[in-house]
Amino acid sequence: MSDANRLLFLRIALIVIGLTFIFGIYTLGVLWPSGWTWGQGHSHYLMMIIGVYRLRIPTS
């Protein structure tokens, strides 16, 4: 893979992962709870985890 292609794919990956961290963690937890949320009933920690991952915005 050339350096230019590698940089392009890296930028695309950072954007996809960044958007998934911002919007996907919460959405997946609602749509697919057995795979994306933990434990039974309410947990304060879930919203903390969602908040921390939302901040991982790529600076690409």
Add this chain to the structure above:
Amino acid sequence: MSDANRLLFLRIALIIIGLTFIFGIYTLGVLWPSGWTWGQGHSHYLMMIIGVYATLGVFLLIAARNPYAHKSLIWFTVWSSVVHAAIMGVQALSDPAERGHLVGDVPALILVAIVLAVLTPRGLHTLESDRRTVAA
């Protein structure tokens, strides 16, 4: 505050915060549960949070060796602390069983954000440490 002093204080802050994130989150949860752990009984999320913060702590210790080369990590720490503290603050206010956090992890994370935000320079900085990084 001179640039040299600011860099020194930033490095000290990064080391203290890094070590606290690595060793302190778990320890404080054991010693002071009303201020540092959430909910009743076991939660899988607690160990996830401890793991994420311990990892961040290791990278903050690495950043302390040359903070200006790791500014995006430091700003991530500032803003994730603000967001995390805001979420916990709302949760502590809306759940009477969790009010103890208003004197525990909530103000502690706000303090982390303020200290790092005050000590980290904005914009481009051409200190000696930056030039060494470029030269390397």
